[in-house]
Amino acid sequence: MSVTLITLAAAYGAATGLLLPRPAHRLSVAPDEDWRAHCPAGHALTGPARGWLGPAHCPNCRAPYGPSVLLTAAATALACAALATATGPRPELAAWLLLAPVAVLLVLVDRRVRRLPDVLTLPLAATAATTLGAVGALTDTPDAWLRALLAGPTLAACYLLPSLLNPAALGLGDVKLALGLGIALGWYGWPTLITGGAAGILLGALYAAFLLLVRRVDRRTTMPLGPFMITGAFCALLLAAPAAP
Template identity: 75%
Template structure:
């Protein structure tokens, strides 16, 4: 049964990942710009979910669909393997595709759109609240809400101390990630927060070492925040009773 659960989660992740290239392309714009409504050839794009290829000129756009599908499938499979049949697995699978989408957009344009970060936080809080209500155990949900607030405040302080190093989008992303991490406890929250910052620091050091970026260069922090939270969630789920 666990193998079947993992296979089903991977299939779901692959199907969801195939739908990410189009929204990733449309949302990958600078702050203040309208969402992209055309392919690179100038043809209008209809809808938000789907392949990143224009049906008229066949021009590809957005991230490669196979890569997006593979990453989302692996993430969902790993979450299923760690959480097993726990009811919160449904929440993790629900949050995985938008989290991957956020990482794709931030990697492309160094921006985390409010249209994704804020709904992600609301979805995490609402879905975990439903799990707490259905299981009759509201304590993890209350801790999750406090975790989201704590991580967002922590990133807000970092933003105020170094506004050139991260943006308000990172603060809003931290809100949703903190809610998810807080479900498994404060240790999981701290692990996820530390892992995200550490991964970002290691990547920045690598770019400096190979001289692909200067000391004042900026880089997207969102993908590392999401990866750190993902790894901590795996540990938290595996250690949960």
């Protein structure tokens, strides 16, 4: 395994992770609220891309906001380095590196406000489909891409029925996230899709059982499932990538 490749992936992850606290702050609102446009003290957020890019501290009062910059940079760097280690120099690594910062941002937002915004979940699915389509064309593996396109709606459908039966426990944001995750998992085959989908549910259930055991929540408490879905998919990709042809 090329140390240079892993180092470059980690550096890319750290650089993109540095940009995540500001959008995490802006997107962490209730569904019926506009995206945040001010720091906690009320000063307007300005900068490139209409205030979405830039440091996560107010230029007026210097107050920090959003999650820790060091935490987001370290988490994204570790995720990208792990993906590079597992995947190696194969072309699909480019797709995983593009998806990783968006996935980390989704984890941050869902943990903060229990919401998976469409402006993140739908681009995640579109990016997975288009980048893997390009990989399929470059590597002459259209079957893998078609399987991925089928896997996305398949996993989303598995989440849709529980969402319709109990919207309080499972929202449509989880269904839309499953679409993108399913496309990524499907690239490596149906067993990987099953492993990643089941791992997300299992991790969420174990965490909920632990919180119930220590009496930090009760049976009526709703918890964000997105972080566990993403973690399960991430682990499945790490397991499947080294064995991929």
